[in-house]
Every structure is written in structure tokens, then in C-alpha cells.
Amino acid sequence: MSRRPTPVLLATALLSVGLAGCSAAPAPTARPAAPPEPPKATTPAPRVPAGTAPGKTFAVGVRQVKLNRDGDRPLPVTVWYPARGGAGGGPERGADVADGRFPVVMFSHGLNGRPDDYAELLTRWAAGGFVVAAPTFPHTSRGADGNVLDVLNQPADVSYALDKVLALDGRAGDPLRGRLATDRVAAAGHSAGGVTTIGLFTAGRDERLDAGVVFAGTALGVGTAFAGAAAPQLFVHGEADEVVDYAAGKAVYDAVPWPKAMLSLPKGDHGRALLSDGAALRVVSDTTLEFLRWTLYGDAAARDRLPADAARGNLATLDDHL
Structure with a gap:
């Protein structure tokens, strides 16, 4: 695949995508034949030091x-973070940040x-001990002009937002001062956001990233020339996805x-497992959370739990080369 196909090709693939929420999925299509199994990865991973993720569930705060x-790309960022107080309930706006230093997920x-x-998903990650920062993109968000080609600019947007979020760790008076593990960072994204995330490991490689989580993503426009230091990746995809095959x-x-x-x-469509399907969302959130605990906290026990979480309820299968 070329690194940057024509804009017409990218537009054709993505113009029909309405990714905030999808309707009922069509019947599953046949799963393509699996290629020969690659050997288990030998590159040491994760690259963060071995450690243990928090054993508790945190309350969650949220802020903007x-x-x-560049003065013409507004990027308001919603930040969910571990907060003081009892766990459970919805995120509390402006809640006090919990004690500790927490990895960052863009x-x-x-x-x-x-x-x-x-x-729902991002709150669960924050409750597990992560600061989750999510930009609203200037052209592809709901209510914007819908310029699909602007997806190609979004990896740089994420890197810029990451600069500013990490800087909060040293900003006097900021609630997140001293609370960010600035050397432990992952990127994640859904569909067009999955394209963005893949781009952060290929054409727009951000070397600060230790891991990636791609939901219903494709490499169209950003290519598959993965570059830089090894960064473990978790892909999540419905086999009945009606938007991104x-x-x-x-x-x-x-x-x-x-x-x-x-x-x-096998029965997953383009977005239900992230947005509305309770049982599938639990499988997806638990599996991704264990992956983040392993890659950003160095928690080997979380890595060992990952296959069991993926198999719960027989709703998913896991191809595991971690």
C-alpha cells in the first residue's frame, strides 16, 4: 500500500462514515482465511519498566x-482522570485528582x-488508573464541515494535544501537576480516529507512544509502514462491520x-460494542484495560488476564501475539 493514496480514494472510503453511532448490524460476512501464524514476538514489551497497575477502581473526574x-485548528480536549472519593457513578466535573502518577491515553x-x-468506555479506563485525553477535531467532529480529507491532518493534531496535556504535569496551579506519568503514553481511536491512531505509528510516528489501540481502523491514507521503537498494538474489529470492512x-x-x-x-458492527451493546462493551473495555495496564504500567499479570477477559461470554475471539 502506498503511504499516501489519492485524496479521491480516501474520500470514497470515508465519506459515508457516520461513526458516532451505528444502527443494527447486517448479517456477518464470511471471515477471510487466516494467514500462516507468525511466531510470537521476540521484541521485549512493554518498554516501560515492570510494575503493578493500581488494584483499586477510582472515582472519575472530567475537565476541558x-x-x-496554529491558530486555525481549534482542538478542545476532554480529559477524564482518576479522582478522589468513592468509585462508581458518573464522572464529576472538576473533581479533585487522586494521588499518584497516571499514564496518559490519547x-x-x-x-x-x-x-x-x-x-462509557473512556470513563472505565480512567477508573482503572489512566488519564484519558480526547480532542474534538475541527473538521470531522459532529457539527463541523465534514471534510473527510482532514483526517490526514489529525495525527499532527494528536501530537500537538499530547504536547499540551503532558505540559500540565509541570504547570503551576494546574490540578494535574505532578499527576501524569509523562513517560507512559498510548494512543487509541475509532474508525476515522483509528486511521488517526495508525498514522501516529506510521507516517506521523510519535516516538513518545508506547502502545496503540485501534477500533475499526484502516490504514487508508496513512499506510502500514510502522516505524520507530516497538509499540504493542491491540486491534478491535467487528466481523460484520458495515463501514470499515x-x-x-x-x-x-x-x-x-x-x-x-x-x-x-463475530457479530460486531462498526460501533455498537463501543457505544451501546452492554455485554460486548464489557468485553471490549475489560480487554483493552488489561492491555493498557500491561503496556503502560508494565503489569505482567494484566497481560496474563487478557485472554480470559476476551473470551468472556463467547462474544469475541483473540488472536494473540503479545
């Missing part, structure tokens, strides 16, 4: 950070979406040269 890249929404569409996501996954796994949902 207003950013603007999340990219899909076309015609907004960060709040994914609040399962085979397209699997092809990107197959191209990843690093430790990797793919969570496949």
Missing part, C-alpha cells in the same frame, strides 16, 4: 482543556463523532511488526 494548533473520535460519545482492519493488523493482538467480534 481549550487548545488551538483518544481520537470517529467521523461525525465527539469524545462524549465514548464516555473487517478484512481491511485485519490487513493492517497483519502488517504490524511488533507485539500485537486482535480482538474480533
Whole structure:
């Protein structure tokens, strides 16, 4: 695949994507034949020191950070974070940050979406001990002009937002001062946000990233030339995806040269497992949370729990090369 196909090709693939929420899925399509099994990855992973993720569930706070890249790309960022107080309930705006230093996950929404569409999933990550920062993109969010080609600018948006979020750790008076593990960072995203996330490991490689989580993503426009230091990847894709074909996501996954796994949902469509399907969302959130605990906290026990979480309820299968 070329690194940057024509804009017409990218537009054709993504113009129909309304990724904030999808209707009922069509009947599953046949799953493509699996390629020969690659050997288990030998690159040491994760690259963070071995450690233990928090054993508790945190209350969750939420805040907004207003950013603007180059003066003409407004990027308001919603930040969910571990908070003081009893766990459970919805995120509390402006809640006091919990004690500790927490890894950062940058999340990219899909076309015609907004960060709040994914609040259920991102709140669970924050409750598990992560600061989750999600930009609202200037042209592909709901209510914007819908310029699909602007997806190609979004990896740079995420890197810029990451600069500013990490800087909060040293900003006098900021609630997140001294609370960010600035050397432990992952990127994640759904559909057009999955394209954005893949781009952060290929054409727009951000070397600060230790891991990636790609939901219903494709490499169209950003390529599969994964570059830089090894960064484990977890792909999540519905086999009945009516927007981004399962085979397209699997092809990107197959191209990843690093430790990797793919969570496949045989009855999953383009967005339900992230947005509305309770049982599938639990499988997806638990599996991704264990992956983040392993890659950003160095928690080997979380890595060992990952296959069991993926198998719960027989809703998904896991291709595991971590």
C-alpha cells in the first residue's frame, strides 16, 4: 500500500462514515482465511519498566482543556482522570485528582463523532488508573464541515494535544501537576480516529507512544509502514462491520511488526460494542484495560488476564501475539 493514496480514494472510503453511532448490524460476512501464524514476538514489551497497575477502581473526574494548533485548528480536549472519593457513578466535573502518577491515553473520535460519545468506555479506563485525553477535531467532529480529507491532518493534531496535556504535569496551579506519568503514553481511536491512531505509528510516528489501540481502523491514507521503537498494538474489529470492512482492519493488523493482538467480534458492527451493546462493551473495555495496564504500567499479570477477559461470554475471539 502506498503511504499516501489519492485524496479521491480516501474520500470514497470515508465519506459515508457516520461513526458516532451505528444502527443494527447486517448479517456477518464470511471471515477471510487466516494467514500462516507468525511466531510470537521476540521484541521485549512493554518498554516501560515492570510494575503493578493500581488494584483499586477510582472515582472519575472530567475537565476541558481549550487548545488551538496554529491558530486555525481549534482542538478542545476532554480529559477524564482518576479522582478522589468513592468509585462508581458518573464522572464529576472538576473533581479533585487522586494521588499518584497516571499514564496518559490519547483518544481520537470517529467521523461525525465527539469524545462524549465514548464516555462509557473512556470513563472505565480512567477508573482503572489512566488519564484519558480526547480532542474534538475541527473538521470531522459532529457539527463541523465534514471534510473527510482532514483526517490526514489529525495525527499532527494528536501530537500537538499530547504536547499540551503532558505540559500540565509541570504547570503551576494546574490540578494535574505532578499527576501524569509523562513517560507512559498510548494512543487509541475509532474508525476515522483509528486511521488517526495508525498514522501516529506510521507516517506521523510519535516516538513518545508506547502502545496503540485501534477500533475499526484502516490504514487508508496513512499506510502500514510502522516505524520507530516497538509499540504493542491491540486491534478491535467487528466481523460484520458495515463501514470499515473487517478484512481491511485485519490487513493492517497483519502488517504490524511488533507485539500485537486482535480482538474480533463475530457479530460486531462498526460501533455498537463501543457505544451501546452492554455485554460486548464489557468485553471490549475489560480487554483493552488489561492491555493498557500491561503496556503502560508494565503489569505482567494484566497481560496474563487478557485472554480470559476476551473470551468472556463467547462474544469475541483473540488472536494473540503479545
